[in-house]
Amino acid sequence: MTATTTRERLGALASTPLVWGLVAIVVLLAINSLRDPGYLGVELAASGRLTGNPIDILRTAAPLLMIALGMTLVVATGGIDLSVGSAMVIGGAVSMEMLQAGDGSVGSAMAALGVALLITAVLGAINGVLVAFVGLQPFITTLVTMLAGRGLAKVITEGQNTSASNEAFRWIANGTVLGAPVVFLIALAILVVVVVLVRTTALGMLIESIGIDPKASRMAGVDRRSLLVAVYVISGVLGGVAGVFATGSVMTVDVSNTGLLLELDAILAVVVGGTALTGGRFSLAGAAIGALLIATLDKTVVFLGVSSAATPAFKAVVIVALCLLQSATIRERLSRVRLRAPRREVTA
Amino acid sequence: MTTTIERPHAAPKPPWHRRAIERARRRGIDVRTLPTGAAGIILAVMLVYGEVAYGQVLQASTLSNLLINNAHFVILAVGLSFVILAGGIDLSVGAVIAVSSVAGVMLVGAGWPTPLAIAAMIGIGTAFGTASGVLVQHFGVQPFIATLAMMFLARGLASMLSTTPQRLPDDSSFRLLGEPWKLIDGPRVNDLMASAGLVVAVVVVVVAAIVLQRTRFGRTVYAIGGSESSAALMGLRVPRTKLAIYVISGTLAGVAAVVYTARLGTAQNITGMGWELTAIAAVVIGGTLLTGGYGYVVGSVIGALVLGLMTVLITRDGGVPPEMTTIITGGILFVFVMLQRAVVRRRR
Amino acid sequence: MEPRPPIVEMRGITIEFPGVKALDGVDLRLLPGEVHTLMGENGAGKSTLIKALTGVYRFQEGELIVxxxxxxxxGTASAQAAGISTVYQEVNLCENLSIGENVMLGQEPRTRLGIDWRRLHARASEALEALGLGDLDTRQSLSTLSLAVQQLVAISRAIVANAKVLILDEPTSSLDANEVARLFAVMRDLRDRGVAILFVSHFLEQVYEISDRLTVLRNGRHQGEFAIDEIDRSALISLMIGKDADTLDAIAQKREAAPREVDAEPLLRARGIARRGAIVPTDLELHAGEVLGFAGLLGSGRTELARLLYGADRLDAGTIELHGRPVALTSPAAALRHRIVFSSENRRDEGIIRDLTVRENVVLAVQAKRGWLRRIATSQQRTLVDDCIARFDVRPAQPERRIGTLSGGNQQKVLLGRWLATDPEIVILDEPTRGIDVGAKADIQAAVLELASRGVAVIFISSELDEVVRLSDRIVVLKDHAVIATLENGPDVTSETIVARIADADTQEEAA
Structure with a gap:
């Protein structure tokens, strides 16, 4: 056993991207608080729900958090899923169409959710099969399903922005439990479920294994194909869930804009969270922090009175800042790794 | 003494597609040109089909319009070809067009002379490309993330400049660039036309093809796409080349913005949303391998025209719902990727 | 004999990596017109020294005089500018480009209109001609060439560059005898033209055949510089490994065929298994508790046959029976379920998962076998990895260390631990001792014998025939994708008799 000094631990902590993500969130909240000391205040409204900026941020973060989790697993296998935005719009379109035809009961809400998830699971399975069995590149595969998926959503609603009403649905998207937004609680629950799924089983290790070295993993008996299908299905389903909630809050699916380019935000969240796009080691908590950071950023930009259309510029600033921060550490490490490379010879 | 004798492996019998390729090779066909050749054939088939099914496709006016209307897109695809051939990716080009054209139109509105405004527009593209390149090359940021950051930055800046459509003054000399010229005054408006934008596109294509085929820089691009580490060990100028491809891609995005703005006369912050993905699709359809090393500029031109022609045919058909467009784009992309997979040998 | 001043002189080169001195004050002198061999065990610092000479690494102390x-x-570009060209063991060319272009990349003849392709191909042909490859169509893709020819193409780059110094880092490891002869002819020719060649090889015979002088390294230190006729083989080996070569032989006494009931049911019986281009229909029997050696040249079918038994490649024909029942080994996972394990010769690409920890690498196969749902309990993982570390003396003994940071020998031990953790009945080891140091080699050989004594059937494959002869009960001799003999080991079986068998089969074929 080696003894780790506090300093080493701090150093390790500082080189964890997750920490930088948290720091960025705190900095943003601090800026907002400087401008309005009551920014972080949370009030209990007469209706029994909590209101306030932090609650808003959580609500905004929820759908992004969901797709970022699926994206993390896909990225860990060395892949990428550009189709989650389309999975969102399909989920939204299917559920809205079902609800419009339904009777507004809880049962029809469940049916709508079920069918939406089933169809997005199929979308994910198509990605998975093309990547795992046909051997196409993830980027191209999911670019195809991204293009075709949004088209499919438009076909489902015949190009219309379908609206519907269903109280159960609206509650899930807009309601609160003990004052907290239901949708964020669900996102948290999904986070817990996914963490439990990958870390109390061997799924996480096996995903990392195929992400680092697919060939060696096969020789060790790891079934790469089923793992790949699994992660793309998970990503598709989580996209569907996110889509249902994103549309549920307004009870309208906007086939041209729901989930549009949100896959990029999700990838951003994953990378901010410290999972490398080359695959391998991944961090779900990091992705959750990343999603929160992006939501905080969105709200901050609006709060500071900048047009929300300009938000991307601030995201860019955050990405570049984080990349440079990490890059300084990465480069230091890289130079060490590069020097370390011949170690197998020198310590043999 | 240890007795050691070594001999290389005998190659196992290759699968059918590899054998088909062997046959082609024996007949003196360079298999590297097959995907691009196939794209050319598809384009021809589409033209003939369009003529037979809808009429008035294979005629001067339709073809000139196809070229004029897609000139900017061809330029964009050529720029991306450099990046993709070297195994990189540039997601920022669509957003760069937005910021460049909004800025350009506003500058003209503010009284800048046209040449100066054009120089500024191209300069903006160069600046973004340089930033991507520096992030990738000097800070070791993955191309996907670096250009994603530039995409966000460009989109955000465009929105900060203006969120409403900006019009070029009706008397601006800028518009002349987009004005179609009648070369041959055909019967019943069947005119052969060109525009300054089209000329620019042709020049860009020719210069790019020469640079890639006949300069050391161009061959280094291919070598990096084939194997970056080999290229470095062969003493090629890898860092400089990697920086340069992003500069080229950004600059050509600026040129595309000039051509597009001149033709349309307006610019908006949401111009070019998703164009980077369509342009990547065009490059891939044209036979360039997304992992780099294989492909031709002329293929990217064909790919861009295939997608452009597809839109024309769908409009002509009238029976195809517009929401099917992206599904068909996805389908074409899928078919070509499958074709490439069959042709390009996988690495041992 | 030193009239010529050295073209390259490295003095007191020291390269330190965090925690370890890779090179400690090493000297190297290359004279024009000589073949100079760099000798040393793995880990001696050969590669590091070469990388210092080619500008890949920078050295903290010492000087380089060219x-x-x-x-x-x-950087590599400045080394090339200084006239130093390198051909690496893993050929570093671009498969997507033509042969001619690979020869000429970076030195393309140009006119005002850019690269002159006609002249480029002509000059490439010229350079290849000098290597006896004048008949190659330089417009073909490089990927059409075998690895051996690609190696020569890489050398032709040095000819084009007019290199004064040519570094050949283990160029012969994937070449057959004819190709080696051709390479040596090229090397002699270049030498006679005044090029200084720095040669790295593990094959002693080749070293004595081609070298003029040699420099020996051990543990990053300079052990001496010799003319080839100044030092004999045993002295050289002693210098390299730092102890008498006999020690290694003493590790395991030669094994003889263990007495076995003649009618005993074999554990594994393969009938007519074949794969196109890899192995002709072959029968094979494997008994519990025996070590079955596969002897043959690289490419003889020894690895190919083993891969079929593990399901790493698919059978084209034939059946495999385990315990008398037919089984379908369609994938490594299927073989693992049948308690067969296979340690690939390609440790880096088919063995370790470099970013996972030692612990994770050890439990990986067991975990894959159980499926992802039934995770191995943390305590049990701990036990498995501690057992492995203790049993094979893995260093450093840190279960949570990234395996990529371990030395080759220790990686191999961890991999052995991975396979044994699955409680196998059949263990197939393909070149388990290649490229690792003597101590680790002895540990692994001991483990093989220990496994057999516990009733595990072991298939042992190695290029070092002595090692096969020492460990095996029976030896399957392969040649040209076929088994040509199965020998019961005994006093009359030696590496020479096996070589004779292989040569003998040659003459038979010619007679037929």
Missing amino acids: AGEPVRLD
């Missing part, structure tokens, strides 16, 4: 001038290299 043609009398002190030089500071800051």
Whole structure:
């Protein structure tokens, strides 16, 4: 056993991207608080729900958090899923169409959710099969399903922005439990479920294994194909869930804009969270922090009175800042790794 | 003494597609040109089909319009070809067009002379490309993330400049660039036309093809796409080349913005949303391998025209719902990727 | 004999990596017109020294003098500018480009209109001609060439560059005898033209055949510089490994066929298994508790046959029975379920998962076998990895260390631990001792014998015939994708008799 000094631990902590993500969130909240000391205040409204900026941020973060989790697993296998935005719009379109035809009961809400998830699971399975069995590149595969998926959503609603009403649905998207937004609680629950799924089983290790070295993993008996299908299905389903909630809050699916380019935000969240796009080691908590950071950023930009259309510029600033921060550490490490490379010879 | 004798492996019998390729090779066909050749054939088939099914496709006016209307897109695809051939990716080009054209139109509105405004527009593209390149090359940021950051930055800046459509003054000399010229005054408006934008596109294509085929820089691009580490060990100028491809891609995005703005006369912050993905699709359809090393500029031109022609045919058909467009784009992309997979040998 | 001043002189080169001195004050002198061999065990610092000479690594101390001038290299390009060309063991060319272009990349003849392709191909042909490859169509893709020819193409780059110094890092490891002969002819020719060649090889015979002088390294230190006729083989080996070569032989006494009931049911019986281009229909029997050696040249079918038994490649024909029942080994996972394990010769690409920890690498196969749902309990993982570390003396003994940071020998031990953790009945080891140091080699050989004594059936494959002869009960001799003999080991079986068998089969074929 080696003894780790506090300093080493701090150093390790500082080189964890997750920490930088948290720091960025705190900095943003601090800026907002400087401008309005009551920014972080949370009030209990007469209706029994909590209101306030932090609650808003959580609500905004929820759908992004969901797709970022699926994206993390896909990225860990060395892949990428550009189709989650389309999975969102399909989920939204299917559920809205079902609800419009339904009777507004809880049962029809469940049916709508079920069918939406089933169809997005199929979308994910198509990605998975093309990547795992046909051997196409993830980027191209999911670019195809991204293009075709949004088209499919438009076909489902015949190009219309379908609206519907269903109280159960609206509650899930807009309601609160003990004052907290239901949708964020669900996102948290999904986070817990996914963490439990990958870390109390061997799924996480096996995903990392195929992400680092697919060939060696096969020789060790790891079934790469089923793992790949699994992660793309998970990503598709989580996209569907996110889509249902994103549309549920307004009870309208906007086939041209729901989930549009949100896959990029999700990838951003994953990378901010410290999972490398080359695959391998991944961090779900990091992705959750990343999603929160992006939501905080969105709200901050609006709060500071900048047009929300300009938000991307601030995201860019955050990405570049984080990349440079990490890059300084990465480069230091890289130079060490590069020097370390011949170690197998020198310590043999 | 240890007795050691070594001999290389005998190659196992290759699968059918590899054998088909062997046959082609024996007949003196360079298999590297097959995907691009196939794209050319598809384009021809589409033209003939369009003529037979809808009429008035294979005629001067339709073809000139196809070229004029897609000139900017061809330029964009050529720029991306450099990046993709070297195994990189540039997601920022669509957003760069937005910021460049909004800025350009506003500058003209503010009284800048046209040449100066054009120089500024191209300069903006160069600046973004340089930033991507520096992030990738000097800070070791993955191309996907670096250009994603530039995409966000460009989109955000465009929105900060203006969120409403900006019009070029009706008397601006800028518009002349987009004005179609009648070369041959055909019967019943069947005119052969060109525009300054089209000329620019042709020049860009020719210069790019020469640079890639006949300069050391161009061959280094291919070598990096084939194997970056080999290229470095062969003493090629890898860092400089990697920086340069992003500069080229950004600059050509600026040129595309000039051509597009001149033709349309307006610019908006949401111009070019998703164009980077369509342009990547065009490059891939044209036979360039997304992992780099294989492909031709002329293929990217064909790919861009295939997608452009597809839109024309769908409009002509009238029976195809517009929401099917992206599904068909996805389908074409899928078919070509499958074709490439069959042709390009996988690495041992 | 030193009339010529050295073209390259490295003095007191020291390269330190965090925690370890890779090179400690090493000297190297290359004279024009000589073949100079760099000798040393794995880990001696050969590769590090070469990388210092080619500008990949920078050295903290020491100086490099090229043609009398002190030089500071800051990359491969500047090394090439200084006239130093390198051909690496893993050929570094671009498969997507043509042969001619690979020869000429970076040195393309140009006119005002850019690269002159006609002249490029002509000059490439010229350079290849000098290597006896004048009949190659330089417009073909490089990927059409075998690895051996690609190696020669890489050398032709040095000819085009007019290199004064040519570094050949283990160029012969994937070449057959004819190809080696051709390479040596080229090397002699270049030498006679005044090129200084720095040669690295593990094959002693080749070293004595081609070298003029040699420099020996051990543990990053300079052990001496010799003319080839100044030092004999045993002295050289002693210098390299630092102890008498006999020690290794003493590790395991030669094994003889264990007495076995003649009618005993074999554990594994393969009938007519074949794969196109890899192995002709072959029968094979494997008994519990025996070590079955596969002897043959690389490419003889020894690895190919083993891969079929593990399901790493698919059978084209034939059946495999385990315990008398037919089984379908369609994938490594299927073989693992049948308690067969296979340690690939390609440790880096088919063995370790470099970013996972030692612990994770050990439990990986067991976990894959159980499926992802039934995770191995943390305590049990701990036990498995501690067992492995203790049993094979893995260093450093840190279960949570990234395996990529371990030395080759220790990686191999961890991999062995991975396979044994699955409680196998059949263990197939393909070149388990290649490229690792003597101590680890002895540990692994001991483990093989220990496994057999516990009733595990072991298939042992190695290029070092002595090792096969020492460990095996029976030896399957392969040649040209077929088994040509199965020998019961005994006093009359030696590496020479096996070589004779292989040569003998040659003459038979010619007679037929």
